[in-house]
Amino acid sequence: MLALTRAYPPVDIQTIIQRAAVPIVERALPDGVRGTIGHIAGQRCIILNLRWRFSSDQEKRWVLSEELGHVILGHQLVESTQPGAAQIGLREERRTIYEGEARAFAAELLMPLDEVRHRWFASRRNRFGPVREASQDELVRRLAEEFRVTPAAMRIRLADLRLIAK
Secondary structure: OHHHHOOOOOOOHHHHHHHOOOOEEEEOOOOOOOEEEEEEOOEEEEEEEOOOOOOOHHHHHHHHHHHHHHHHOOOOOOOOOOOOOOOOOOOHHHHHHHHHHHHHHHHHHHOOHHHHHHHHHHHHHHHOOOOOOOOHHHHHHHHHHHHOOOHHHHHHHHHHOOOOOO
């Protein structure tokens, strides 16, 4: 994905979505839903819940990345976003697969494997030197800041890459 955008983390997710020609709209969604995908005027779009209060820019970047993943991967809607339209019923196992794929897409877009590995080892080796050893939590926090993701997202990514214990 970075090769297509010619960018290095932190990526500008808004620009990537704009280049992909995927509109972002805000609509009232059910409680607990941060975002979804839908069709508006015949075009696939990302729909953010206008009532959702994102805790941080990092959380919003994650939701946008995950929903872009659903669009790019051609996932079906779990339920209709049009008032009065019938719900599209997906089996729970299909929904679980879609969510996993979208999370993997978002993780690779925001925290590419090669960049995360490179920066993780560089920060452990060079950044702190022999005088001060940074704790693992401090390294995770600093990487999260570099990639503009939450520390929780970075911790999951590092664990998935087997760089830290789960």
